[in-house]
Amino acid sequence: MTALDELEIRVWRGAADGHYQVFRAPRRANQTVLDVVSWIQREADPSLSYRFACRVGVCGSCAMTVNGKPRWTCRTHITKVAKDGRLTIAPLRNLPVIRDLACDMAPFFEKWRRARGRFEAAISRDDPLVPISPDSLERRAADAAVECINCAVCHAACDVVGWRPDYLGPAALNRAWVAWNDLRDRDRSAVLRAANAGAGCGNCHSHQSCAEHCPVEINPTRSIAGLKRAGLLALLRGSL
Amino acid sequence: MSVRLFLAQRLTALILAPLVLVHLGVIIYAVRSGLSAEEILGRTRGSLGWALFYGGFAVAVAAHGAIGLRTVILEWGGLRPGLATAVAWAAALILLALGLRGVWAVTAGGGL
Incomplete structure (x- = not known):
C-alpha cells in the first residue's frame, strides 16, 4: 500500500x-x-x-x-x-x-483525409445561404456526431484499429458521417465512396468501445452503422 | 471490407438462417426412430427438393464462410488484402467443391 x-x-x-x-x-x-x-x-x-x-x-x-x-x-x-x-x-x-x-497524431489525421471528412462547399461565399432546417433528418444526424474534438480516445479504444492499422477508425468515420449529412457539400457521394472503401466502415464489429470511452458521449458506432446503411442503399440504387 | 462483400455476407446470412433451422429440425426428426444410412438416403435420393435445399446451403456456406475467413485473416493474420482475398477464394472453392460433392452423393447417388 x-x-x-x-x-x-x-x-x-x-x-x-x-x-x-x-x-x-x-x-x-x-x-x-x-x-x-x-x-x-x-x-x-x-x-x-x-x-x-x-x-x-x-x-x-x-x-x-x-x-x-x-x-x-x-x-x-x-x-x-x-x-x-x-x-x-x-x-x-x-x-x-x-x-x-x-x-504521433499524423496517421490519425491522415485517416480523416482518406475518409473525405472535410467539407467542400457547393457554392461560393457570394451565393445566398442554403437553408437547412434544424428538424431535418440530416441536420439531426449531423448534430449528434459533430461535437468531436479529435482527441483520438475512440481510435485508441478500437480493437479493430489495433488489428488492422489501415482501418479508418471511429473518429474519421464519425466525421465522414457528418460530411455525408451536410447537404451543402458539393459531392456527398464521394464521402460515401471513401467511407465504404476496403478499409472503411464495413470493418466495424460494433464492439462500441468508441462510444463507451468517448469523453463527450458521441456514439461513433451509430455513425458507422449509418454509413453502412447509406452505402448499401447507394449500392442497391447503383449510385455508389 | 468493401460494401459488395459486406452485402454478400449479410445476404448469405439471411439465406443461411432458415436453412440452418430446417437442417437442425430434420436432424431431430430423422433420429426419432434410430438413425440409418438407408433411411437418410431413402429421403434424399432422387429428390430435387433436397438437392436444391442442400445445394443452396453449400453455395451460401462457401460464400459466407470465405468472406468471414478473409476478415479473420486480415485482422489476426496480418496478411495483405490481396493475399487474404486469394486465401479466401481458395477456401470458398474447397468448401463449395466438398459441399456440392456431398449433395451430389446423397441426392443423385453419384460418387466422385
Missing part, C-alpha cells in the same frame, strides 16, 4: 520499445491525472514528454492511457482512478509513440 498522502505512478518512458518508470508524487485533495503528470515533469524529471494545451476539456490534446483505459487526463480526477493510490499512465494505443506519453 502507498501512504495516504502519496501516489505511486508508473509512467511509460521511451518509444514503442520503452519501459515503465515508477514515480512518487504528493496526493492532493483536488487533483487530476494531468496535474500529476505535470508535477512529475516539473518536480521529478523535466525530460518527461507529454502533450496538453487547454487543461479544461476543450482542446482534446491530453488524452493518454490511464490504468488501461483511454481518457482525457485533464478531466480525470485522481479519486476516480487511483482509489488505492496507484496509477499507470501510458501513451494512447494504436498510434506511433514519439516519446514517453506523446503520440
Whole structure:
C-alpha cells in the first residue's frame, strides 16, 4: 500500500520499445491525472514528454492511457482512478509513440483525409445561404456526431484499429458521417465512396468501445452503422 | 471490407438462417426412430427438393464462410488484402467443391 498522502505512478518512458518508470508524487485533495503528470515533469524529471494545451476539456490534446483505459487526463480526477493510490499512465494505443506519453497524431489525421471528412462547399461565399432546417433528418444526424474534438480516445479504444492499422477508425468515420449529412457539400457521394472503401466502415464489429470511452458521449458506432446503411442503399440504387 | 462483400455476407446470412433451422429440425426428426444410412438416403435420393435445399446451403456456406475467413485473416493474420482475398477464394472453392460433392452423393447417388 502507498501512504495516504502519496501516489505511486508508473509512467511509460521511451518509444514503442520503452519501459515503465515508477514515480512518487504528493496526493492532493483536488487533483487530476494531468496535474500529476505535470508535477512529475516539473518536480521529478523535466525530460518527461507529454502533450496538453487547454487543461479544461476543450482542446482534446491530453488524452493518454490511464490504468488501461483511454481518457482525457485533464478531466480525470485522481479519486476516480487511483482509489488505492496507484496509477499507470501510458501513451494512447494504436498510434506511433514519439516519446514517453506523446503520440504521433499524423496517421490519425491522415485517416480523416482518406475518409473525405472535410467539407467542400457547393457554392461560393457570394451565393445566398442554403437553408437547412434544424428538424431535418440530416441536420439531426449531423448534430449528434459533430461535437468531436479529435482527441483520438475512440481510435485508441478500437480493437479493430489495433488489428488492422489501415482501418479508418471511429473518429474519421464519425466525421465522414457528418460530411455525408451536410447537404451543402458539393459531392456527398464521394464521402460515401471513401467511407465504404476496403478499409472503411464495413470493418466495424460494433464492439462500441468508441462510444463507451468517448469523453463527450458521441456514439461513433451509430455513425458507422449509418454509413453502412447509406452505402448499401447507394449500392442497391447503383449510385455508389 | 468493401460494401459488395459486406452485402454478400449479410445476404448469405439471411439465406443461411432458415436453412440452418430446417437442417437442425430434420436432424431431430430423422433420429426419432434410430438413425440409418438407408433411411437418410431413402429421403434424399432422387429428390430435387433436397438437392436444391442442400445445394443452396453449400453455395451460401462457401460464400459466407470465405468472406468471414478473409476478415479473420486480415485482422489476426496480418496478411495483405490481396493475399487474404486469394486465401479466401481458395477456401470458398474447397468448401463449395466438398459441399456440392456431398449433395451430389446423397441426392443423385453419384460418387466422385
